[in-house]
Amino acid sequence: MPSSSSVLVSLAGLRKTVRTPRGPLEILKGVDFQARGGQVTALLGPNGAGKTTTLTIAQGLDRPDAGTVRLLGEDPWRGGPALRSQVGVMLQDGGLPPSATPARLLRHVASLYRRPADMAALTSRLGIDEFAGRDIRRLSGGQKQRVALAAALAGRPRVVFLDEPSAGLDPISRQLVFDLILDLKHSGLAVVLTTHLLDDAERLADQVVLMRNGTVERAGTVAELTDRSTPAPVHFTAPQPVDAAAIAGFPAGLGLVPEPPPGGADRDTTVPPGCTFRIEGITTPDDWSALTSWWREHRIMPTDVRLLHRSLEDVFLEVAP
Numbered sequence: 001m002p003s004s005s006s007v008l009v010s011l012a013g014l015r016k017t018v019r020t021p022r023g024p025l026e027i028l029k030g031v032d033f034q035a036r037g038g039q040v041t042a043l044l045g046p047n048g049a050g051k052t053t054t055l056t057i058a059q060g061l062d063r064p065d066a067g068t069v070r071l072l073g074e075d076p077w078r079g080g081p082a083l084r085s086q087v088g089v090m091l092q093d094g095g096l097p098p099s100a101t102p103a104r105l106l107r108h109v110a111s112l113y114r115r116p117a118d119m120a121a122l123t124s125r126l127g128i129d130e131f132a133g134r135d136i137r138r139l140s141g142g143q144k145q146r147v148a149l150a151a152a153l154a155g156r157p158r159v160v161f162l163d164e165p166s167a168g169l170d171p172i173s174r175q176l177v178f179d180l181i182l183d184l185k186h187s188g189l190a191v192v193l194t195t196h197l198l199d200d201a202e203r204l205a206d207q208v209v210l211m212r213n214g215t216v217e218r219a220g221t222v223a224e225l226t227d228r229s230t231p232a233p234v235h236f237t238a239p240q241p242v243d244a245a246a247i248a249g250f251p252a253g254l255g256l257v258p259e260p261p262p263g264g265a266d267r268d269t270t271v272p273p274g275c276t277f278r279i280e281g282i283t284t285p286d287d288w289s290a291l292t293s294w295w296r297e298h299r300i301m302p303t304d305v306r307l308l309h310r311s312l313e314d315v316f317l318e319v320a321p
């Protein structure tokens with residue numbers, strides 16, 4: 001039995017061109033990435049980047065023109081039932097039969113597997129029981145999403161592909177789905193998902209693959225992509241006014257910038273209550289100590305202190321067209 005950090009999905013040099021009325025359109029131009037068991041891999045990228053096409057090929061529902069695809073060590077295009085039964089898929093548009101009820105559909109899907117998941121536990125956990133007897137056509141988008149997720153997990157897969165799993169979910173359902181995804185990963189599954197919500201990726205992903213225009217622009221952990229291993233500027237809010245003498249006495253070597261800056265010359269003006277400040281240059285524990293001493297000396301009790309790291313959104317906007 002491979003360990004949970006084994007590579008379960010491997011894509012190398014994927015290329016795909018489709019025919020359109022206006023001529024050939026190259027939609028994948030050499031996509032490489034790997035997804036491991038025990039990890040969530042999130043594909044991010046602007047509309048049309050090629051995320052769904054990449055997932056479709058990884059699942060074996062389409063073939064690349066060039067490149068190699070390995071799903072649980074096999075070519076998914078040629079894989080038979082033994083491979084398919086180990087893979088769960090949640091498609092972007094759900095693909096659920098509108099006239100079935102969730103109860104009937106999920107019973108049917110579970111019956112296709114020799115060792116199905118505990119569907120009662122799954123539907124209870126995803127809050128499906130309360131609408132399990134209603135026709136799927138009458139469900140909200142978020143309810144359908146949860147049914148599609150339960151169906152994807154019915155066969156106890158080792159790999160799940162989730163195309164925008166949090167689309168249309170309210171905050172409570174989203175939390176239910178996130179908790180489940182994290183449990184799946186902790187039990188060793190490889191979870192490969194696409195999302196437009198950068199917050200989803202920040203909260204869930206062990207590895208982010210940022211795609212644009214048919215290629216992988218950046219890949220790595222959220223911390224790697226946002227440079228979290230390096231010191232960042234500091235932001236704080238002072239609820240009381242900060243007088244000109246305090247500003248003039250700010251530790252040398254650190255830059256204090258009120259935001260927005262008060263009118264007049266910076267160092268001579270008292271900053272009104274509730275102002276936020278940005279500090280550049282904090283790179284050592286001594287710098288932090290100088291800052292907290294300055295707060296103590298001037299009786300400043302900050303109400304908000306944050307490190308201003310780049311967010312995943314900043315990185316996304318850098319690569320987005």
Ligand SMILES: Nc1ncnc2c1ncn2[C@@H]1O[C@H](COP(=O)(O)OP(=O)(O)OP(=O)(O)O)[C@@H](O)[C@H]1O
Nearest residue numbers: 018019020027045046047048049050051052053054
């Ligand atoms: N069969 C096809 N014929 C023509 N164009 C296609 C075909 N399949 C995909 N495309 C185009 O290829 C590009 C990539 O599509 P894909 O659905 O993979 O992107 P995506 O990153 O998943 O986008 P989104 O975030 O909008 O879901 C898009 O411009 C799409 O219109």
